[in-house]
Amino acid sequence: MQEVISVSSPSIQSRTIADQVAVRTGRVANLNRQPRLFDGAIRTFLFLCAFLSVMTTIGITAVLLKDAVRFFTDTLWLETNKALTQTITADQTIFTTTKTGREDFVVGNKIRFGSGSSNEVAEIVGLTISEDSFTFEVLRGVDGTTAIEHTQDTELYMATAATITAFLTGVKWSPEVGNFGILPLIKSTLTTTLIAMLIAVPLGLGTAIYLSEYASRKTRLRLKPILEILAGIPTVVYGYFALTLMTPLLQAIFGEAVQVYNQLSAGIVVGILIIPTVSSISEDAINAVPNALREASYGLGATRLETVFKVLLPAALSGISAAIILGVSRAFGETMIVLLAAGAGPSWEAGLFDGAETMAGHIARISTGDISYGSIQYTSVYAIGLTLFLMTLLLNFVSSSITRRFREIY
Amino acid sequence: MSEQAIPQPTTGEIVETISDADFKQQLRKRQRRGKVGETFFLLSNLFGLLMIIILVGHVLNNTFGLVVISNVVDPHTLADRPLEELSKDELISILLTQQPKRIPVIIRDRYSHVEDTLFTKVPLSEAIAGANIPEAYQEMLITDLSREQQAEVLAANVDQGQMLDLLTDNVIKPTVVQSWQLIPSIFDRASIEQEFAEKYPEDELVFRSWLSLDFITSSISSSATTAGLLTALLGTFWIIGITGTIAIVLGVGAAIYLEEYAQGNPLERLIEINIRNLAAIPSVIYGMLGLSVFVLSLEPLFSGRWLGYTDTNGRTVLAAAATLALLILPNLIVTSQEAIRAVPRTIREASYGLGATQWQTISRQVLPAALPSILTGVILSVARALGETAPLLVVGASTFIGVNPSSPFSKFTVVPVQIYQWTSRPELEFRNVAAAAIIVLLGVMIILNLTAIITRNRFSQRL
Numbered sequence: 001m002q003e004v005i006s007v008s009s010p011s012i013q014s015r016t017i018a019d020q021v022a023v024r025t026g027r028v029a030n031l032n033r034q035p036r037l038f039d040g041a042i043r044t045f046l047f048l049c050a051f052l053s054v055m056t057t058i059g060i061t062a063v064l065l066k067d068a069v070r071f072f073t074d075t076l077w078l079e080t081n082k083a084l085t086q087t088i089t090a091d092q093t094i095f096t097t098t099k100t101g102r103e104d105f106v107v108g109n110k111i112r113f114g115s116g117s118s119n120e121v122a123e124i125v126g127l128t129i130s131e132d133s134f135t136f137e138v139l140r141g142v143d144g145t146t147a148i149e150h151t152q153d154t155e156l157y158m159a160t161a162a163t164i165t166a167f168l169t170g171v172k173w174s175p176e177v178g179n180f181g182i183l184p185l186i187k188s189t190l191t192t193t194l195i196a197m198l199i200a201v202p203l204g205l206g207t208a209i210y211l212s213e214y215a216s217r218k219t220r221l222r223l224k225p226i227l228e229i230l231a232g233i234p235t236v237v238y239g240y241f242a243l244t245l246m247t248p249l250l251q252a253i254f255g256e257a258v259q260v261y262n263q264l265s266a267g268i269v270v271g272i273l274i275i276p277t278v279s280s281i282s283e284d285a286i287n288a289v290p291n292a293l294r295e296a297s298y299g300l301g302a303t304r305l306e307t308v309f310k311v312l313l314p315a316a317l318s319g320i321s322a323a324i325i326l327g328v329s330r331a332f333g334e335t336m337i338v339l340l341a342a343g344a345g346p347s348w349e350a351g352l353f354d355g356a357e358t359m360a361g362h363i364a365r366i367s368t369g370d371i372s373y374g375s376i377q378y379t380s381v382y383a384i385g386l387t388l389f390l391m392t393l394l395l396n397f398v399s400s401s402i403t404r405r406f407r408e409i410y
Numbered sequence: 411m412s413e414q415a416i417p418q419p420t421t422g423e424i425v426e427t428i429s430d431a432d433f434k435q436q437l438r439k440r441q442r443r444g445k446v447g448e449t450f451f452l453l454s455n456l457f458g459l460l461m462i463i464i465l466v467g468h469v470l471n472n473t474f475g476l477v478v479i480s481n482v483v484d485p486h487t488l489a490d491r492p493l494e495e496l497s498k499d500e501l502i503s504i505l506l507t508q509q510p511k512r513i514p515v516i517i518r519d520r521y522s523h524v525e526d527t528l529f530t531k532v533p534l535s536e537a538i539a540g541a542n543i544p545e546a547y548q549e550m551l552i553t554d555l556s557r558e559q560q561a562e563v564l565a566a567n568v569d570q571g572q573m574l575d576l577l578t579d580n581v582i583k584p585t586v587v588q589s590w591q592l593i594p595s596i597f598d599r600a601s602i603e604q605e606f607a608e609k610y611p612e613d614e615l616v617f618r619s620w621l622s623l624d625f626i627t628s629s630i631s632s633s634a635t636t637a638g639l640l641t642a643l644l645g646t647f648w649i650i651g652i653t654g655t656i657a658i659v660l661g662v663g664a665a666i667y668l669e670e671y672a673q674g675n676p677l678e679r680l681i682e683i684n685i686r687n688l689a690a691i692p693s694v695i696y697g698m699l700g701l702s703v704f705v706l707s708l709e710p711l712f713s714g715r716w717l718g719y720t721d722t723n724g725r726t727v728l729a730a731a732a733t734l735a736l737l738i739l740p741n742l743i744v745t746s747q748e749a750i751r752a753v754p755r756t757i758r759e760a761s762y763g764l765g766a767t768q769w770q771t772i773s774r775q776v777l778p779a780a781l782p783s784i785l786t787g788v789i790l791s792v793a794r795a796l797g798e799t800a801p802l803l804v805v806g807a808s809t810f811i812g813v814n815p816s817s818p819f820s821k822f823t824v825v826p827v828q829i830y831q832w833t834s835r836p837e838l839e840f841r842n843v844a845a846a847a848i849i850v851l852l853g854v855m856i857i858l859n860l861t862a863i864i865t866r867n868r869f870s871q872r873l
Contacts, residue, residue, distance in 0.1 A: 002439065036668070036767060039768065042769050043671055043768075045663065046664070046666050046667035047766065048501060049661075049663030050661075050663070050664040050668055050678075050681050050743075052664065053681055053685045053688055054680060054684050056739075057687065059699055060699050063698065063699050093772055132837035159605060163670065204454075206454030207454045207455050207457075210448075213451075214452070220626055226455070226458045226459045227458055229462055230458050231796075232855065233462075233797075233852070234627060234797025234798070234826055235797070235799065237848050237851070238799075240469070243833060244833070244841055251556045255737060265575070272461055275457075305446075308447070326690070333691070336800055337692050338829065363804065367697070367804040368536070368803050368809070382698065382702075388694070389691065389692075389695050392692060393691075396690045397689075
């Protein structure tokens with residue numbers, strides 16, 4: 001039998017809820033606002049989890065900047081293959097060396113006697129080149145080193161450092177010997193990406209158009225998993241495929257000109273890799289175009305193809321551009337396919353059928369070798385990393401601003 | 411008032427006329443073009459399917475095939491009966507005659523519990539603790555024993571089958587000298603057999619599956635015949651385990667904060683922007699972050715020095731797992747956010763109405779409701795981490811390690827890195843080994859993806 005409390009009874013109305021609860025259950029409930037430390041701690045912990053993303057971005061930027069800056073400021077001492085032709089005393093400022101070896105000394109260069117990092121450094125103030133020898137006039141003991149006597153046959157080392165100009169305009173990349181030009185790496189990254197987009201954009205768009213305009217619901221349900229599978233295959237497997245099937249295939253088609261490592265093979269396979277990316281974002285964009293436009297186009301008598309090309313694609317252009325730019329960004333950062341299929345050296349002169357390393361591939365390859373922390377090779381990798389990071393960041397920014405600015409409001 | 415610019419309907423001015431026949435012809439042309447377009451679009455879809463079939467088929471093609479096996483020592487010259495019929499002692503005596511110097515090495519490789527440099531300096535009871543050591547030799551050094559005595563120690567610990575394997579590996583040393591792909595092995599067998607007869611008159615031609623139990627359970631070696639995936643597989647499982655744990659905690663935590671506690675202030679918007687940006691950064695860059703921060707700057711922490719591990723550097727399982735966790739975190743946060751967002755407000759409101767605190771609501775109502783979708787997202791993210799190679803190369807996956815990872819502070823290699831290394835070897839037989847490894851990797855990924863799909867389908871409730 002239910003207990004009924006008459007609400008009209010004044011004694012009930014004057015009781016607080018806590019009292020009512022106490023009466024019913026026999027327990028006293030404290031309904032005041034209680035400080036819950038546990039909740040506060042949880043909230044802080046969760047906030048830190050979220051804040052980690054900001055820390056990661058800061059971390060990446062700091063890490064890349066730190067060592068990239070070192071790349072541009074560290075002095076690199078190059079072997080010159082020049083040796084003193086006589087013993088010189090500690091205060092001698094003019095001496096001769098052999099004519100062999102490097103000849104690109106200029107006034108103002110620093111040279112070092114011997115390979116030790118604390119050996120004496122001298123600054124060139126005058127230079128005479130004769131038929132069979134070099135004559136240097138130097139300031140002895142600069143940069144905090146002390147002038148000492150040097151024996152005959154002491155090797156000279158030349159100071160050099162990477163400059164931003166050399167970095168951005170040089171066409172040879174071998175930092176250990178003083179070639180600091182990143183252009184070969186950028187060029188092959190762009191080549192691979194271009195080939196990839198030539199494959200991915202038509203096929204990706206075609207896939208997207210078919211899935212959104214032509215396919216029945218059942219067909220779409222069956223075809224979509226294919227794209228997801230393609231997207232899920234690890235890139236190293238694509239790399240294996242590029243090296244062991246695509247390259248022989250290209251060699252069979254194009255003959256002897258195709259090298260074992262070549263950019264074309266890598267580019268094509270990267271294209272296959274990013275078809276799902278381009279396709280899924282484009283499909284979302286095309287689906288987002290309101291039906292009214294489609295119906296209007298059909299109402300005017302257009303065929304489906306004409307509707308697609310003259311109405312839908314222009315309407316979905318912002319989304320499709322975003323898809324393409326994201327595909328480009330992905331192709332820029334692609335490492336394993338390039339590493340396996342495009343070869344092991346940066347090369348400015350490489351053609352489509354030759355091998356050339358991209359930025360990402362170079363970073364990965366150098367990292368697998370023996371590099372000592374702080375060496376020019378180590379810092380050069382970070383300089384490339386910084387460039388790659390900035391390029392993808394820029395692409396990402398362009399992509400999101402296109403999406404925001406040109407999104408049609410229907 | 412009549413000059414008001416009231417738009418008048420424009421009269422339909424006829425600009426040009428076209429005859430019925432011409433119109434029909436143009437229509438047909440346009441329709442034909444439409445059909446061509448449709449075919450192209452359909453083919454684009456099928457291109458993807460074709461690529462998958464070709465890719466998997468090509469890998470399978472390289473996983474099985476005929477091989478030529480060449481033995482360094484012909485087993486028939488070792489005894490007058492087939493080796494399988496010999497007793498353990500007879501096999502041991504063959505080993506003694508053929509490769510006596512290998513016996514202490516075998517003992518060390520199989521049973522040593524101390525560092526290699528100490529192995530010859532400590533008594534057997536310590537050096538091979540846990541193995542079956544004859545009483546008389548317990549306190550002697552391995553170098554004190556004669557070859558026969560060392561053989562005795564070995565014989566005390568293996569059975570006939572293992573002895574036969576040891577004999578095969580150390581004396582007979584079968585090596586693959588040439589391999590063929592599956593399709594030629596099936597369809598072109600005659601010409602292969604002819605080539606075999608001409609070039610390798612003394613060797614055997616057998617059909618080999620490069621994917622075998624041996625493959626999965628052996629460690630890395632420098633020969634394609636004996637190469638195995640075990641070290642890499644264990645490395646993968648160790649790393650994925652730690653990565654998954656870290657990523658779940660941090661990722662779901664971040665998603666909960668952003669969905670439940672966030673108030674839309676600029677800091678939180680910054681966090682959201684950051685997450686979108688991080689998802690687009692190439693994986694190599696994450697590798698560089700891991701190298702610089704985890705391996706180098708935080709080396710004492712990540713090398714296990716603080717726990718007393720010596721002989722390690724920062725390139726450990728833990729550093730790799732942390733790097734991968736950061737890599738998959740952005741995507742995981744986004745999918746978890748969507749899962750949490752899908753839980754209807756009514757559930758939360760009801761919970762608050764009953765007097766629950768925010769955390770009680772989240773932990774007892776929202777999270778359980780969103781859990782299947784979150785789990786699906788986690789499994790898919792982990793599946794993606796499984797296949798990542800580039801960041802691990804940068805963080806420092808070992809090129810050749812013989813010991814299996816045994817702690818978070820061990821050196822590591824993972825299956826994709828191993829595939830990469832085998833594929834880059836010039837010897838063609840390593841292509842087969844790499845193909846077998848790819849099958850294993852794809853197999854694990856298929857299992858993970860199927861688990862994710864099953865989780866999504868069976869445990870998702872209609873909220």
